[in-house]
Amino acid sequence: MHIFIVGSGAWGTAMAVAAAHPACGHHVTLWARDAAQAQAIEAQRCNVRYLPEVQLPAGVQVASGPLEAALSTAGADVVVVGTPMAALRSTLTILGDADITAPVAWLCKGFEAPAPGQAVGLMAHEVAAQVAPGLRCGALSGPSFALEVARAQPTCLVAASVHAQVREALQAAFHSPALRVYANADIVGVEVGGAVKNVMAIAAGLCDGLHLGLNARAALLTRGLAEITRLGVALGARAETFMGLSGMGDLLLTATGDLSRNRKVGLLLAEGLTLDAAVQSLGHVAEGVYSARTVVQRAQALGVEMPIATAVVQLLAGELDPRAALEQLMGRDPKDETA
Ligand SMILES: NC(=O)C1=CN([C@@H]2O[C@H](COP(=O)(O)OP(=O)(O)OC[C@H]3O[C@@H](n4cnc5c(N)ncnc54)[C@H](O)[C@@H]3O)[C@@H](O)[C@H]2O)C=CC1
């Protein structure tokens, strides 16, 4: 197969490496918006800026220049959008205008900040429905740190789409002995799980950075998953999805794994860094920082309570310090666990 990946950050590059690995054996075009970055990746056969120490297999070809032209030259079987959420709308607009007929999948995990003239921020599949309704598309998500995938360490992903053709194309493109790709028709659940776990991972970083203890972290993850599930179900997802790879799986990984950028934001805030300083020090996107407010707005609009996510929003806005957030959460009235 020929796979075209838009965006050459850590994750786009790792997925290019995975698909071109001899175990998968596909031909990949990795498109970078910055020509100088594309040249550097090609010259070194390594993305030193975003994924150092991993060599690109021979099957990866690096491209740049106008995206429309690169896409039409490539004639890809699958197109993958590996940009952050903030660039999804503009990228899907280009793909929609180019009348791409191949299946399209995005890798980003977030909720959009409200676009101009829009009351609420959208999930990725809602953005696609707005700007590129003709695309056959879906999400590729699940617990997966880029570095481990690029090193062919065992990983499971989930391909989510309402179109069986898209789910099957993603499995054909990426399934290998190192990378199992499950299919799930519940795109709402998969997207909510992938986006909201980033917000919970910021909270988990804070929890660990403040040395609140293992009990506290287990409580945070469990009640965090309850919040994620409540919001997802209210948005139309199936509750079972949140016990899967994009729910519990990605929450566990991101909230406890030190490769997570979202968790790192929480750890750095606990050290007393400002949000700007924490974000600057990452050198990569931490989607939870940008999604948290939209997540809470969508929850409020549906009458869904999300006390942990709400505390994260207040913390990120500088309206609450971590200790006050803890008091706010622990001071809530007793509740029925399953309510
Ligand atoms: N890094 C990881 O382990 C994983 C990341 N993700 C998700 O994938 C998305 C991308 O993450 P990373 O690659 O890690 O981010 P990153 O911060 O490493 O790289 C972002 C890349 O996107 C590029 N970019 C930004 N705007 C663009 C545009 N308009 N067109 C083309 N390229 C553009 C940047 O130049 C940069 O190369 C995020 O939503 C993240 O949550 C999902 C699973 C794993």
Ligand SMILES: O=C(CO)COP(=O)(O)O
């Ligand atoms: O989504 C991820 C792992 O599945 C990556 O998480 P971070 O963006 O927090 O590094």
